[in-house]
Amino acid sequence: MSELKQTRPKGTQDFVPPDSERRRQAEATFRHLAETYGYREIITPTFEHTAVFVKSSGETSDIVTKEMYSFKDRAERDLTLRPEGTPGVVRAVLENQARMPCRLYYVGPYFRYSRPQKGRYREFGQVGVEALGEASPLTDAEVIFLGDAFFRSLGIHDCTTQVNSIGCRECRPGHRDALRNYLLERKEQLCGDCRLRIDRNPLRVFDCKVEACRQAVEGAPTPRQHLCEACKRHFEQVLADLTQRSLPYEVNDRLVRGLDYYNRTTFEYISASLGAQDSLGGGGRYDYLVEEFGGPDTPAIGFALGLDRALLAAPPAAGPARRHLAFVVWLTESELGETEKLAAKLRADGIPAQVDYDARRVKAQFKSADAAQAACCIIIGPDELAKGVYSLKDLVSGEQHEVPFDAITAAVRKRFRD
RNA sequence: GUGAGUGUAGCUCAAUUGGUUAGAGUACCUGACUGUGGCUCAGGAUGUUGUGGGUUCAAUUCCCAUCACUCACCCCA
Numbered sequence: 465m466s467e468l469k470q471t472r473p474k475g476t477q478d479f480v481p482p483d484s485e486r487r488r489q490a491e492a493t494f495r496h497l498a499e500t501y502g503y504r505e506i507i508t509p510t511f512e513h514t515a516v517f518v519k520s521s522g523e524t525s526d527i528v529t530k531e532m533y534s535f536k537d538r539a540e541r542d543l544t545l546r547p548e549g550t551p552g553v554v555r556a557v558l559e560n561q562a563r564m565p566c567r568l569y570y571v572g573p574y575f576r577y578s579r580p581q582k583g584r585y586r587e588f589g590q591v592g593v594e595a596l597g598e599a600s601p602l603t604d605a606e607v608i609f610l611g612d613a614f615f616r617s618l619g620i621h622d623c624t625t626q627v628n629s630i631g632c633r634e635c636r637p638g639h640r641d642a643l644r645n646y647l648l649e650r651k652e653q654l655c656g657d658c659r660l661r662i663d664r665n666p667l668r669v670f671d672c673k674v675e676a677c678r679q680a681v682e683g684a685p686t687p688r689q690h691l692c693e694a695c696k697r698h699f700e701q702v703l704a705d706l707t708q709r710s711l712p713y714e715v716n717d718r719l720v721r722g723l724d725y726y727n728r729t730t731f732e733y734i735s736a737s738l739g740a741q742d743s744l745g746g747g748g749r750y751d752y753l754v755e756e757f758g759g760p761d762t763p764a765i766g767f768a769l770g771l772d773r774a775l776l777a778a779p780p781a782a783g784p785a786r787r788h789l790a791f792v793v794w795l796t797e798s799e800l801g802e803t804e805k806l807a808a809k810l811r812a813d814g815i816p817a818q819v820d821y822d823a824r825r826v827k828a829q830f831k832s833a834d835a836a837q838a839a840c841c842i843i844i845g846p847d848e849l850a851k852g853v854y855s856l857k858d859l860v861s862g863e864q865h866e867v868p869f870d871a872i873t874a875a876v877r878k879r880f881r882d
Numbered sequence: 883g884u885g886a887g888u889g890u891a892g893c894u895c896a897a898u899u900g901g902u903u904a905g906a907g908u909a910c911c912u913g914a915c916u917g918u919g920g921c922u923c924a925g926g927a928u929g930u931u932g933u934g935g936g937u938u939c940a941a942u943u944c945c946c947a948u949c950a951c952u953c954a955c956c957c958c959a
Contacts, residue, residue, distance in 0.1 A: 471950075526957050530883075548959085574959075579883075581953060590959055657956085673955090722958065743958060770959030795917060830919035838919095845917060859919065 475578075475586025477772075486781055487589070490771060491571050493617055494591045498569035501610055503593050506568040508552040510575075514542040520551035520753055522724025524664045531576040533586075545575035549592045549768055550725070550750065557596060558759045565597025571771075582776075583741035589771030592747070596754065599763035601698045604729045604749065605705035611733055611745060611767050612711055618778040620735065623744060625711065627731045628719040629699040630667065630687040632751070636727070639690035640666060646684050653680040670718040686717040695728055702729055725750040729765065735777040744777060745769030786860060788880045789816045791833035793826060795845035802844050806854070806872070813873045815880075834859060840879050842872065 472478060479487055495505065514534050521528050533545035546552055549570055557566065571591045580586060593610065595603055608625060615623045631639060643666045651659060655674045662669070669681055691699065706713050721730045732746035747767025754762035790810055794803040803819055810817035820832040826843075833841050843855040843864075854872050857864035858879055867875045 474950085531957070576958080578957060579955090580951090581955095584958075588959055592959095671957095740954060741958070745959060768959065773959060791919095793918080826917050827915085827919075832919090834919040841918075843917075847917085855917090857918070862918095862920080864918080 473586070475580040477585055477587070482781065487771065487775060490618060490775060490778075491589075491591065494571060494614055494769075495569070497610065497614055497617060498591075498593055501567070501593075501606070503567040503569040503595075506553055506556060506570050506594075507572075508549075508556045508570070509546075510573060511543050511545050512552050512555065514544040516551045516555050517544055517547060519756065520554070520723075520725050521548065522665075525722055525724055527576065527722065531578050533575045533577050547574060547576045548723070549574065549590060550594060550723075550753070550766055553594050553766075554596075554753055554757050554759075554764075558754070558757055562596075564760075564762060565595070567593065567595050567598075569593045581741065582739045583770070583773045585772060590768050591771055592766060592768035594764060594766035596764045597762050598765065599751075601701035601729075602705055604698075604702045604765055605709065605711075607747070607765050607767060608702075608706060608713075608729075608731050609709050609711050611731075611747070611769055614769060615733060615744060615774060615777075618774055620744070620774065620777045622736045623777070624734050624736075625706075625713045625731065626716040626719050626734060627702070627706070627713050627729065628688065628716050629691060629695060629702075629728050630720055630726060630730055630748075631691050631695050632727050635690050635692035635695055636687075639685060639687050642685040642690065643667070643669075647680075650680045653677070665724070667720045668722070670720050671722070681718075687720070688715075688717055698728055721746060721748055725753045725756075727751050731767070733769070735773070737777050738773055741773065743770070744773050785837075786839040787816070787837045789818060789836060789838040790876050791829070791836065791838040791841045792817055792819045793829045793833070793841050793843045794819070795826060795843070799844045799846070799849065802849065806842065806844065810873065810876065815873065815876055840876060842876070 514532070517532065518528050523529075527547050532547055535543055537543055553568060553570065557568070569592065572589070573587050574590045575587050577586060578584060591614075593607065595607060608627065612623065612625055630636070644662055647654065647658075647662045647666055647669060651662065653676050654662075654669070655672065655677055658669045658672050658674070658677050667687070669677060670684075672678065672681070688699075703713070703715070719730055719732055721732070726748040728749040728751065730746070730748035733744040734742050735744050736742070738744070745768055747765070749763070749765040751763040754760065754764060792803050792807050792810075794800055800821075807817040807819050818836060818838065820829045823829045823832055830841060838859060840859055841857045843857065845855075848854055848866070851866070853866040853868055855864055856867045856872070856875055856879070
């Protein structure tokens with residue numbers, strides 16, 4: 465293989481047909497589903513002032529400390545390619561003084577500087593929703609249900625839903641202290657990372673996969689044990705509504721999530737068929753974030769789902785379907801004018817039409833049509849023009865018959881329906 | 883950022899213990915079929931063996947470096 469002069473940057477992906485079409489399809493499915501629940505699309509910049517992410521995700525979170533694509537522009541502004549969606553949405557909602565409550569969804573590329581592997585890319589596709597100004601536990605359950613519905617509509621069936629509650633301003637400090645004391649007593653057993661976490665964010669120790677840490681944390685005080693009455697009731701209502709909706713779930717006490725802004729409900733969707741990167745998506749409540757951005761006290765909840773991983777977990781597309789495309793084939797140059805006219809008419813009638821202007825022989829044109837996966841060919845030759853017909857050939861069945869000039873659109877439409 | 887594995891034709895892969903013109907399938911092109919794709923048959927074209935160095939009479943094969951990809955750690959989508 466001769467060396468290509470230009471290759472794509474590490475961790476980025478090209479989507480060529482039909483992969484690009486499969487991806488679009490999944491996005492369309494999500495848009496439709498989200499709109500079904502009353503969400504409307506929000507489009508925000510792909511980069512923001514770095515402070516937007518640092519303030520919301522947490523100064524010490526891994527995303528902020530080592531995974532951001534940050535740069536200075538020509539005026540020395542500190543900018544960052546968005547590593548996640550929520551902070552930008554919250555910023556935009558406040559900046560545009562959107563009326564609360566409001567339900568927003570988004571679709572787009574996100575960027576994190578981490579080493580690529582299966583299901584993890586430096587540029588990746590994410591879809592998400594944010595329900596701002598809604599405090600009810602029923603909203604939590606509906607949001608969790610919506611994420612699950614998206615995966616199911618893509619044909620993903622091995623997806624399990626995990627939920628947890630990490631409490632609020634009232635009950636978190638109590639738990640934090642209890643957990644910190646518990647961990648300090650067992651500091652010797654913990655890995656280096658976790659020893660640092662004791663001070664910075666003890667909750668994250670629950671996330672650690674090191675076996676020693678897992679054991680040490682076995683009997684640790686869980687967030688759930690320390691929930692205040694209000695949080696406890698909220699969580700119970702979330703679970704009750706999930707049950708009501710017949711959505712199977714697992715309560716996972718170790719599910720704490722990596723972003724600082726979460727409170728109360730957290731959840732995550734896990735797939736068994738993805739390898740190490742098994743999280744299809746996740747989210748949670750972030751009742752304090754809007755206020756921290758300088759806005760009014762506003763409860764909120766949302767999720768982000770990984771498009772790349774969803775497509776990885778979804779069953780492969782069905783067999784090679786023919787495209788709704790008519791290929792117009794010409795015999796000699798004297799039919800070229802007629803060929804262009806027919807193609808124009810078909811397109812005006814809403815039928816995608818293509819012509820191979822370069823291939824001189826009919827055989828080569830048919831090969832092009834086949835390679836393009838066209839559903840049919842329309843042949844224009846001297847004989848046809850003399851008789852006032854086109855020859856219409858179905859490329860799947862191989863059948864061919866003559867169609868009067870003015871009946872061609874209807875005849876092709878019929879082919880597409882079959 | 884750390885570790886391991888893999889780089890041979892457009893694609894998927896071969897090539898005995900290092901041994902001289904690096905093969906096969908598929909895709910591609912041509913013809914059988916000068917108005918017809920897919921099937922069949924016959925023929926044809928294709929590689930600086932990722933790159934750079936080293937060992938050797940001889941390197942796709944062994945060694946070093948480098949780059950790329952993959953998987954895992956980490957982190958999470």
